[in-house]
Amino acid sequence: xxxxxxxxxxxxxxxxxxxxxxxxxxxxxxxxxxxxxxxxxxxxxxxxxxxxxxxxxxxxxxxxxxxxxxxxxxxxxxxxxxxxxxxxxxxxxxxxxxxxxxxxxxxxxxxxxxxxxxxxxxxxxxxxxxxxxxxxxxxxxxxxxxxxxxxxxxxxxxxxxxxxxxxxxxxxxxxxxxxxxxxxxxxxxxxxxxxxxxxxxxxxxxxxxxxxxxxxxxxxxxxxxxxxxxxxxxxxxxxxxxxxxxxxxxxxxxxxxxxxxxxxxxxxxxxxxxxxxxxxxxxxxxxxxxxxxxxxxxxxxxxxxxxxxxxxxxxxxxxxxxxxxxxxxxxxxxxxxxxxxxxxxxxxxxxxxxxxxxxxxxxxxxxxxxxxxxxxxxxxxxxxxxxxxxxxxxxxxxxxxxxxxxxxxxxxxxxxxxxxxxxxxxxxxxxxxxx
Amino acid sequence: xxxxxxxxxxxxxxxxxxxxxxxxxxxxxxxxxxxxxxxxxxxxxxxxxxxxxxxxxxxxxxxxxxxxxxxxxxxxxxxxxxxxxxxxxxxxxxxxxxxxxxxxxxxxxxxxxxxxxxxxxxxxxxxxxxxxxxxxxxxxxxxxxxxxxxxxxxxxxxxxxxxxxxxxxxxxxxxxxxxxxxxxxxxxxxxxxxxxxxxxxxxxxxxxxxxxxxxxxxxxxxxxxxxxxxxxxxxxxxxxxxxxxxxxxxxxxxxxxxxxxxxxxxxxxxxxxxxxxxxxxxxxxxxxxxxxxxxxxxxxxxxxxxxxxxxxxxxxxxxxxxxxxxxxxxxxxxxxxxxxxxxxxxxxxxxxxxxxxxxxxxxxxxxxxxxxxxxxxxxxxxxxxxxxxxxxxxxxxxxxxxxxxxxxxxxxxxxxxxxxxxxxxxxxxxx
Numbered sequence: 001x002x003x004x005x006x007x008x009x010x011x012x013x014x015x016x017x018x019x020x021x022x023x024x025x026x027x028x029x030x031x032x033x034x035x036x037x038x039x040x041x042x043x044x045x046x047x048x049x050x051x052x053x054x055x056x057x058x059x060x061x062x063x064x065x066x067x068x069x070x071x072x073x074x075x076x077x078x079x080x081x082x083x084x085x086x087x088x089x090x091x092x093x094x095x096x097x098x099x100x101x102x103x104x105x106x107x108x109x110x111x112x113x114x115x116x117x118x119x120x121x122x123x124x125x126x127x128x129x130x131x132x133x134x135x136x137x138x139x140x141x142x143x144x145x146x147x148x149x150x151x152x153x154x155x156x157x158x159x160x161x162x163x164x165x166x167x168x169x170x171x172x173x174x175x176x177x178x179x180x181x182x183x184x185x186x187x188x189x190x191x192x193x194x195x196x197x198x199x200x201x202x203x204x205x206x207x208x209x210x211x212x213x214x215x216x217x218x219x220x221x222x223x224x225x226x227x228x229x230x231x232x233x234x235x236x237x238x239x240x241x242x243x244x245x246x247x248x249x250x251x252x253x254x255x256x257x258x259x260x261x262x263x264x265x266x267x268x269x270x271x272x273x274x275x276x277x278x279x280x281x282x283x284x285x286x287x288x289x290x291x292x293x294x295x296x297x298x299x300x301x302x303x304x305x306x307x308x309x310x311x312x313x314x315x316x317x318x319x320x321x322x323x324x325x326x327x328x329x330x331x332x333x334x335x336x337x338x339x340x341x342x343x344x345x346x347x348x349x350x351x352x353x354x355x356x357x358x359x360x361x362x363x364x365x366x367x368x369x370x371x372x373x374x375x376x377x378x379x380x381x382x383x384x385x386x387x388x389x390x391x392x393x394x395x396x397x398x399x400x401x402x403x404x405x406x407x408x409x410x411x412x413x414x415x416x417x418x419x420x421x422x423x424x425x426x427x428x429x430x431x432x433x434x435x
Numbered sequence: 436x437x438x439x440x441x442x443x444x445x446x447x448x449x450x451x452x453x454x455x456x457x458x459x460x461x462x463x464x465x466x467x468x469x470x471x472x473x474x475x476x477x478x479x480x481x482x483x484x485x486x487x488x489x490x491x492x493x494x495x496x497x498x499x500x501x502x503x504x505x506x507x508x509x510x511x512x513x514x515x516x517x518x519x520x521x522x523x524x525x526x527x528x529x530x531x532x533x534x535x536x537x538x539x540x541x542x543x544x545x546x547x548x549x550x551x552x553x554x555x556x557x558x559x560x561x562x563x564x565x566x567x568x569x570x571x572x573x574x575x576x577x578x579x580x581x582x583x584x585x586x587x588x589x590x591x592x593x594x595x596x597x598x599x600x601x602x603x604x605x606x607x608x609x610x611x612x613x614x615x616x617x618x619x620x621x622x623x624x625x626x627x628x629x630x631x632x633x634x635x636x637x638x639x640x641x642x643x644x645x646x647x648x649x650x651x652x653x654x655x656x657x658x659x660x661x662x663x664x665x666x667x668x669x670x671x672x673x674x675x676x677x678x679x680x681x682x683x684x685x686x687x688x689x690x691x692x693x694x695x696x697x698x699x700x701x702x703x704x705x706x707x708x709x710x711x712x713x714x715x716x717x718x719x720x721x722x723x724x725x726x727x728x729x730x731x732x733x734x735x736x737x738x739x740x741x742x743x744x745x746x747x748x749x750x751x752x753x754x755x756x757x758x759x760x761x762x763x764x765x766x767x768x769x770x771x772x773x774x775x776x777x778x779x780x781x782x783x784x785x786x787x788x789x790x791x792x793x794x795x796x797x798x799x800x801x802x803x804x805x806x807x808x809x810x811x812x813x814x815x816x817x818x819x820x821x822x823x824x825x826x827x828x829x830x831x832x833x834x835x836x837x838x839x840x841x842x843x844x845x846x847x848x849x850x851x852x853x854x855x856x857x858x859x860x861x862x863x864x865x866x
Contacts (some may be wrong), residue, residue: 055664059671149651202452206847208794209651210600213789214839221839225832350659357652390670395663399656406653407646 006231009401030418037360040283040408041401043415044358045372048401052393053088060389063087090390098382099126099375122378124261128332130374131266132157132325137352137370138277139321141361145281146314147294152197152212153322154349157192160323161330162226163189164243165337168249168327170231178248183269183327190323191316193219198315202308208315220343227339240339251331264332273321279365280317290314322349351377351395354402373398458848459525462540464526466517469544473551474511476829481506481554484563487697499697501563506554513547534797534848536688538811541841545818552825557687559825567722569821570702575775577813579604579711582768583791584798584805585713585720589761592724592738592798593754594858598654600765601788602661603632609665612779613672615770615814617680621708624685624770632766633759635661640758644751647862658788666781673779685709685771687759709771716764721802737856740863750863786839790816793842799853815841 022417057063066083069076097103099122109119136153139293143150150156154176164186168178197211227240234241251264281287293300293310325348330337342348355373380394405410411417483506485497517540524533555562583600590597607628615624639657643646673680686709694704724730731754735743765788772787773779773804794812798804816838823831 059668061675075553149655171563200843200847204847206843206849209655210789210793210846213786214793214843217786218836219840221832221835224835225830228832229830256689316658353655354659357656390671392663392667393497396660396667399660399663402656403642403660405652406456406656407648409646 013171029158037365037408038250039417040411041358041369041405042171043411043417044401044404047404047411047414048397049193051400052397053092055393055396056088056091056389057084060087087387089173090387091393094383094386095376095379095394097379098122098386099379116139117255117261120261122382125378126264126371126375127267129378130370131264131270131332132329133348133351133355133374134270134274134367134370135324135328136322136348137355137359137366138273138363139318139325140349140352141359141363141366142277142281142290142321142362143314143318143354144356145294146290147297147312148201148311148314148318149209150194150197150212150315150318150322151209151353152193152215152219152349153318153352154214154342154347155195156319156322157326157329157347158219158223159193159326160186160190160320161326161337161341162223162232162242163192163323164327165245165330166232167245168245168331169336172246175247175248178246179251179331182249182331183324186323186325186327187320188323190326191320193323194315194319195312198312201315202311216349223337223341224339227341242337244336245331249331250335251328262333266328266332269324269328269434273324274363278393281363286313302374322352325352351398354398357402358405452528454848455528456525458537459521461844462521462524463518463840465540465544466514466521469510469517469547470514473547474507474514475698476769477510477551477554479504479507481557483509483550483553484555484657486563486565487567504550506550509550510547511864513543513550517543518712535807535811535846537848538808538815538841540816541844542811542814545815545822545837548827549818549822549825552759552822552827554756557826561825567698567701569817570698572821573814573817574702574706574710576817577809578710578775579768579772579787580791580794580809580813580816581713581717581806582771583765583788584760584794584809585716585802586632586765586768586804587792587795588720588724588800588802589757589764591795591859592737592856593733593757594656594740594856594861594863595643595754596650596860597636597756597758597761597765598651598746598792599635599661599762599788600768600791601784602654602658602785603765604769604772604784604788605658605661605665606631606635607766607771608773608784609769609779611770611773612735612753613679615683615685615774619683621770621774624774625709625712625767628766628770629763629766630766633763634767635761636762637755638668639762640755643712643758643862644754646801647864650862652859655663662782665779667780669781680779684777685774707771707774707791709767709774712767713771717802717806720764724802734856737858740858740861744865749752751865752864787816790838790842793846796849796853796855797845800856812838812842 063080066080067077070080076354101119101122105115108114109116116352136157140153141151149334164182167185168182171178173181193215197206197208197215200206200211201208205375224240227242232242251266251269253259253261254263254265254267255261279287281291289300289305289310290313292303293305293307297307329342329348351373354367355369358373359367359369376394376398377391380391383389383393384391387430482503483503485504487502509518520536520540523529524536549564552562553559553562583604585602586600587597610627610631611624614627615621618624635657639650639653640795642653643650687705687707688711690704694700722730726735732743732748735746736748736750736753742748743753768791769784772784776783791809794808795805797808797811798806819834819837822834827834
């Protein structure tokens with residue numbers, strides 16, 4: 001939004017006798033020092049990576065030993081700095097090669113034309129991770145735009161995953177009917193789980209943050225119950241593993257099973273969701289009602305928008321998308337649910353909150369944000385395998401990034417960016433606990 | 436103008452009455468269920484045994500024997516009490532304390548379920564209910580909730596929503612475990628918990644006050660960060676060095692004579708230092724908030740910061756102080772949790788920080804109310820947990836849901852009839 005504002009404002013302010021286009025390096029420079037959301041996000045990512053690097057340095061024994069040495073000999077300092085950079089570098093290199101591409105492998109494939117599937121695996125994994133993350137983040141973003149916090153997206157995704165998997169694993173049908181039915185089942189499961197906080201918020205005023213947070217724990221208990229009890233548990237299993245989807249209800253890999261690349265037809269589901277969200281928010285009157293309610297609740301009330309129905313509808317849509325994401329996650333990766341499905345920080349529902357904030361709750365922004373955070377999470381797995389640094393570091397970096405994105409003024413101060421901070425502040429109405 | 440207000444008030448009171456009725460009906464349903472299933476449904480000759488001897492205090496001079504009651508009649512009495520409360524709420528529609536009665540009914544229901552589950556002859560492998568050890572266990576949960584709710588009182592009375600209580604619990608438990616394991620001194624552990632909790636509070640205050648970020652978002656992101664950071668450090672530090680996380684429990688400090696009183700003694704006078712500190716803190720916070728000049732400033736800042744600034748109160752400073760102190764209290768709570776539950780594990784605070792937040796709302800943003808609410812929540816959390824050891828025909832996973840469902844019900848029943856500090860969650864812009 002502010003991008004457009006900046007580019008529009010520039011020619012108007014330019015006096016007539018000066019050439020209308022400034023030198024390229026100048027316009028680029030002014031861009032890098034402006035407070036456009038993309039620039040702020042990039043600086044926030046940088047700060048997040050610095051934060052992560054500090055954490056690696058203060059918690060890795062090898063690095064700490066090197067720093068302890070300098071208390072004995074001052075000349076150990078370069079060595080200590082070297083070791084720090086080596087460790088941090090190895091970790092971040094592993095994140096990059098594990099999530100985007102390994103330059104050596106890429107060069108090898110490019111020159112010999114062999115081993116392409118192996119080279120593309122990191123990208124495929126990132127897309128596989130990003131697909132459900134994108135869907136659930138769009139749902140969370142729609143809620144944010146309406147001024148509602150859907151913190152329970154993880155629980156809604158769990159219920160959606162269970163519902164979709166139940167349909168996909170307990171009845172046999174041809175693919176044409178089965179897969180859509182399972183997808184709809186996932187949506188309905190998530191909707192059901194989103195409906196309760198929505199209704200409670202609309203008709204009793206119970207704050208959705210507490211209700212949805214509590215629902216996460218309820219759904220987690222339900223998940224354990226489901227994967228350990230008769231109808232849903234894998235027959236003949238004693239452990240917490242649910243039934244496996246029939247092949248007619250899975251989202252098949254895009255490049256065939258033989259390629260080994262897991263990226264599935266789920267990306268088309270995600271693309272459809274992005275288009276739907278764009279249409280809903282930018283083109284439909286319903287989306288207009290949503291945004292007005294989010295921007296100014298009293299103005300919305302005055303213009304005759306029913307706050308109650310908006311709240312319930314937003315939670316239905318948000319929950320439905322989360323449920324869909326839960327099923328897409330199952331149908332494109334494991335094809336079954338176990339007791340550890342979407343647990344804790346690995347839960348896409350929690351990452352989705354940060355993704356939606358980073359993407360400024362806009363569909364296109366969320367696409368980029370989910371790709372970025374998916375890359376961080378997938379790369380984190382590779383980092384854990386390669387360097388032994390726990391993959392939770394990825395989540396730490398993600399939350400640090402969002403903390404900085406949520407405070408653009410701080411980023412502006414650190415990097416001496418120009419421009420008013422106003423354009424870059426997050427527009428979410430804080431309502432406290434009020435009714 | 437006055438007509439409009441009058442109709443609005445009328446309408447809202449109508450809605451409230453309707454909601455009171457719904458709550459009363461819910462209570463009645465629970466009561467009827469108890470009467471028909473637990474009381475009339477259990478055979479007439481079954482009985483439940485209650486024992487009172489604490490496990491860790493066998494040399495108590497005054498022993499209480501075993502109390503044996505007939506399951507049917509006990510549960511009938513409990514069910515009738517629930518029905519009585521339901522009828523009272525339905526007919527009288529009391530202005531205050533409706534949800535407190537609802538909480539009492541929920542606890543009574545779990546109690547009736549416990550008696551019924553422990554009946555002999557019955558399916559349960561454990562044939563008695565040890566009242567004292569049950570209350571001791573519940574007091575640990577309650578203590579942690581009170582720490583959390585007190586932290587919330589400190590922050591929200593000054594107008595800052597502290598959703599990061601859960602994160603402060605995690606931080607306090609993590610660092611507390613590290614310090615307690617290395618020094619074996621729980622006083623240091625409490626200090627470490629207070630420091631890390633205060634630090635998290637400071638970060639929250641920094642983002643919320645200086646940069647006016649959304650307090651709920653900052654809080655939630657802080658919890659995410661703390662829980663992933665604790666998981667990261669758990670693998671990076673505690674796994675290779677298990678002697679940093681030995682999980683020794685805080686020793687009990689029995690108060691002479693008083694600790695020998697049956698039931699009350701073990702629950703109130705034979706506890707760890709964290710418990711006594713909690714009691715002291717409740718007193719101190721109540722006194723500071725409602726009886727001192729500083730407390731008056733805090734409440735003014737939470738209700739009407741602009742007016743407070745007009746009379747010369749530094750709004751931002753008051754908020755900073757309160758959020759940091761509140762964070763420190765929650766951090767001690769985290770250390771206290773670790774000191775009663777043992778070894779730090781990832782995610783083992785299981786949302787207590789959020790339940791504490793609900794207890795704060797339940798307690799109407801008052802320390803005393805928060806204590807009562809925390810006791811009700813603590814009892815229901817611990818009862819659900821205790822019931823899993825008996826053979827109950829309900830899946831243990833549904834029992835796990837119970838505290839969270841009660842929390843949702845209470846919050847849903849309360850909002851609109853309780854009033855938060857007027858400026859709670861609103862950023863203050865100095866002009």
